[in-house]
Amino acid sequence: MTERAADTRGDAWRRLRRIGAPRLTKANVLVTVLAVTLGFALATQVQQTQEAGLESLTQPELLRVLDDVSQRSARLDAQLGELQRNRDALRSGVDTSAAALQQAQDQVDRLGILAGTVPATGPGIALTISDPGSKVTAVHLLDIVQELRNAGAEVIQVGGVRVVASTFFDDEGTTVYADNAPVERPLTILAIGDSATLSAAMSIPGGVVDSVSQRGGVATVSIRDHIEIRALHTLIPPRFATPVPAATATASPTP
Amino acid sequence: MIPAIGLVVGIIAGLVLHPTVPLWAQPYLPIAVVAALDAVFGGVRAVLDGIFDDKVFIVSFLSNVVVAAFIVFLGDQLGVGTQLSTGVVVVLGVRIFSNVASIRRHLFRA
Structure with missing residues (x-):
């Protein structure tokens, strides 16, 4: 069996070799032409298929492609709208x-200007009080500050001290203290505000200049276009006072 | 031997020349190629069976191609071109498989 099988196998290979041997018959030439044609057609068709575009698709396939494309387009449109809304929101947010x-x-x-925590600049007056007898005391300084405020001074500096809401004046011997800092003589007071109004307020009869000269001092007011107040007040956080909650504040006004 | 070389030459020529299939031939060329392949495998099998005949091979090759193309054409005219093409490809595929199986048995006894 094995022997016969081997024989048949040998036969097959021999036949293949025999038929494969180059013979120049008319039929062989024709077969070769057919083979060339087949190979050519095969390669052509393969390439055609590989580069086939939409034209080789059937109608249902085209419909599916179209459907895909329109779905994709709708999706992208929705995405575009969302992104545009986001962008607008972000832009308006900015x-x-x-x-x-x-x-x-x-x-x-x-x-900051109100609390005296930032330097301030602007038009105003500089008030210098030469007071050889040291007769100008804390009370007078307070009067001057009141007078300046009355005349619309926005920022005031006495000596080296920024005058704020909590500022107080005190006497010790012949030295005047502002916020526990000694004010050197001659006393210099700077005020930012409408300079004409301020200087007028200082110079009115019975006003600051008058009362100082009554005490044997000389008060000089100089109007300046540009005053820089660099003295700062250091904020101390309140220990006792806390703001009243907004809701309660509006509901029950202070009696 | 020469036809095998011819096949290779044809493939190379197709790759190099890169021809465009004319529009009218586009539906038929794939089927015709498959039909021709069937004829080729049939021919090889006939060689191994010892019953190969040049004339029979040429006629079967050409008739295979023409009939396959005609079936597709007919199917297109009847509106069942796609289904008929599939049918032809299936039939030819089955034939190619059985021929290849026969060739394999002849050459390798397996």
């Missing part, structure tokens, strides 16, 4: 926060 920041900065500036 604007809003910039405005809020500006507002906050303005508030900080205002409060």
Whole structure:
């Protein structure tokens, strides 16, 4: 069996070799032509298939492609809308926060000037009091400050001390203290505000200049376009006072 | 031997020349190629069976190609071109498989 099988196998290979041997018959040439044609067609078709575009697709396939494309387009449209909304929201958010920041900065500036925590500059007057007899006391200084405030002074400095809401004046011997800091003589007082109004307020009859000269001193008011007040007040956080909650404050006004 | 070389030459020529299939031939060429392949495998099998005949091979090759193309054409006219193409490919595929199996048995006894 094995032997016969081997024989048959040998036969097959021999036949293949025999038929494969180059013969130049008409039929062989024709077969070769057919083979060339087949190979050519095969390669052509393979390439055609590989580079086939939409034109080789059937109608249902085209419909599916179209459907895919339109779904994808709708999805992308939705995405585009969402992203645009996000962008707009972010942009307006930036604007809003910039405005809020500006507002906050303005508030900080205002409060800083009011609380004396930032240097201030502007038009105003410089008041110098030469007082050889040291007759000008804390009470007079307080009067001067009141008078300046009455005339609309926004920022006041006495000696080296920034005058704020909590500032107090005190006497010890012949030395005047502002916020526990001695004020050197001659006393210098700087005030920022409408300089004409301020100087007028100082010079009115019976006003500051008058009362100082009554005590044997000389008060000089000089109007300046540009006064810089660099003395700062150090804020001390309140220990006892806390703000009343907003809701309660509006509900029950202080009696 | 020469036809095998011819096949290779044809493939190379197709790759190099890169021809465009004319529009009218586009539905038929794939089926015709499969039909021709069937004829080729049939021919090889006939060689191994010892019953190969040049004339029979040429006629079967050409008729295979023409009939396959005609079936597809007919199917297109009847509106069942896709289904008929599939059917032809299935039939030819089965024939190719059985021919290859026969060739394999002849050459390797397995």
